[in-house]
Amino acid sequence: MSVVNGILKEELERLERLQAKYSAMLEALPKGSLRKKKIGQKIYFYLVSRKGDRVVTEYLCQGDSPKAKSFEEQDSKRRDLKSKVKGVKEDIAEIRRSLGKFARK
Numbered sequence: 001m002s003v004v005n006g007i008l009k010e011e012l013e014r015l016e017r018l019q020a021k022y023s024a025m026l027e028a029l030p031k032g033s034l035r036k037k038k039i040g041q042k043i044y045f046y047l048v049s050r051k052g053d054r055v056v057t058e059y060l061c062q063g064d065s066p067k068a069k070s071f072e073e074q075d076s077k078r079r080d081l082k083s084k085v086k087g088v089k090e091d092i093a094e095i096r097r098s099l100g101k102f103a104r105k
Helices: 001-027 064-105
Strands: 033-039 041-051 055-061
Touching: 001 064, 033 064, 041 064, 055 064
Parallel strands: none
Antiparallel strands: 033 041, 041 055
């Protein structure tokens, strides 16, 4: 059982490093969600986020602006990273449960 315990501990350390890396990458991206609104014939981009208990909407640019593509890429990357962090947290919880089972035996 000690071999399995060692492997689980190594995997836990790897996942914790990965979680820290993903969290640091998330911190570098803007907080909030990108929203597109069509007003008339034009599309406008807004950043929707929370400030305390309030929801704040901040205008970013028009849809035909060169910055719009950058904002869409950042939002896509943020969503992907949040999904990865969630998966890593679930894996960490499962390994900790497994380590607890081996400790009891």
